[in-house]
Amino acid sequence: VLFSLETAGVEVHPYAEIDAALLTSKGCKVWMDPKQTNFALYLAVGQGGPHVSLPSPLASMKACKNSSELEGMRSAHRRDAAALCSALAHLEALVQGGGTLTEVDVDVEVTRRRAAQWGYMDNSFDTITGYGANGAIVHYRAKREQAATLGLSAPLLLDSGA
Structure with a gap:
């Protein structure tokens, strides 16, 4: 999974380091779900650069059961x-x-x-x-x-x- 994400250009960071990663994300577009993102991370993204504020597709994907x-x-x-x-x-x-x-x-x-x-x-x-x-x-x-x-x-x- 990590290889697929990295191949697609997605960066994965440990949760404890995510605020620092977001602050250094200048020039990178960050997708965040406003209902799932805490305020501190929201502020860090705003200071780091452009962002997309849309619901995450992951919740609806996980909701689909076989x-x-x-x-x-x-x-x-x-x-x-x-x-x-x-x-x-x-x-x-x-x-x-x-x-x-x-x-x-x-x-x-x-x-x-x-x-x-x-x-x-x-x-x-x-x-x-x-x-x-x-x-x-x-x-x-x-x-x-x-x-x-x-x-x-x-x-x-x-x-x-x-």
């Missing part, structure tokens, strides 16, 4: 849905049976069920499990020592993904 990719996504979503449904059914039965669960227990059980699925690599973000009023706290992250105990009197917010 049949294998589509089937892989469907399969992954089915496995993830099965794991999540299994975890929720198990947790619901525990709570309705009088068992004690905390917000952290929900996170652990959902992750455990997902991890048992073929192809699981990791959660895509930290699970947000908020019971009752905790569900209204933006990006709430339950900690074992202060996690709320679940009951039947309030809703449970579960925001998770793998």
Whole structure:
């Protein structure tokens, strides 16, 4: 890929050095996507020389999936849905049976069920499990020592993904 880019006249620089490369790009036309370029780089490009400010075609190219990719996504979503449904059914039965669960227990059980699925690599973000009023706290992250105990009197917010 790098050879093809270099052959086409595209320069590739390490991210940590990109601002310096842009400042020395006088006479070179730089393409930047205004929705994907941070302000510091935008300023560096402006000082370095001419630029083209257009959406990057890469996002739309990556969005086009072939049949294998589509089937892989469907399969992954089915496995993830099965794991999540299994975890929720198990947790619901525990709570309705009088068992004690905390917000952290929900996170652990959902992750455990997902991890048992073929192809699981990791959660895509930290699970947000908020019971009752905790569900209204933006990006709430339950900690074992202060996690709320679940009951039947309030809703449970579960925001998770793998």
